[in-house]
Amino acid sequence: xxxxDVNMPKQVRALLGEFGISAQAADDRGWGGLxxxxxxxxxxxxxxxxxxxxxxxxxxxxxRALRRFPEFCIVLVTxxxxxxxxxxxxxxxxxxxxxxxxxxxxxxxxxxx
Numbered sequence: 130x131x132x133x134d135v136n137m138p139k140q141v142r143a144l145l146g147e148f149g150i151s152a153q154a155a156d157d158r159g160w161g162g163l164x165x166x167x168x169x170x171x172x173x174x175x176x177x178x179x180x181x182x183x184x185x186x187x188x189x190x191x192x193r194a195l196r197r198f199p200e201f202c203i204v205l206v207t208x209x210x211x212x213x214x215x216x217x218x219x220x221x222x223x224x225x226x227x228x229x230x231x232x233x234x235x236x237x238x239x240x241x242x
Contacts, residue, residue: 132172134182135161137206138213141181144220148228152181169194173201179231181206191236202231205238 131152133141145152155161158175160168165187172180179202191203208219223240231237 130177131179131181132158132168132177134168134180134184134187136183137181138216140213140217141220144217144224148224155180165190166194169198169201169203173198178202178233179204179229181229183208183210188236195234195236199234202233203236204229204231205236207238207240 131145131150133139133152133154135155137154139154139156142152142154155163155168155172160171163171165184169180169191178200181204183206185205187203188205195201195203206220208216208223210216211219227240229237229239
């Protein structure tokens with residue numbers, strides 16, 4: 130199961146569902162106020178294996194979190210901040226070119242530049 134950080138549009142859940150991926154939003158789990166490292170720990174303990182975020186600062190805490198939870202993958206989504214439909218369109222286009230392939234223990238930048 131994948132988790133959407135608070136800075137990801139919640140509509141991404143439905144889009145991921147179209148690709149056969151189950152996802153939930155951190156806010157919907159009551160985790161909106163958790164710091165990055167605590168979010169990874171909490172999500173990992175709840176059975177999540179991937180978090181999608183737009184938070185570039187997440188990468189600073191990612192190395193420590195991934196050492197503690199090597200089965201986890203953090204995906205930094207680099208699509209610019211856009212209004213909902215435009216962001217979803219760009220996300221879908223990027224996915225169709227190169228879907229996200231999580232790698233345990235790694236921070237991935239997606240889509241690749």
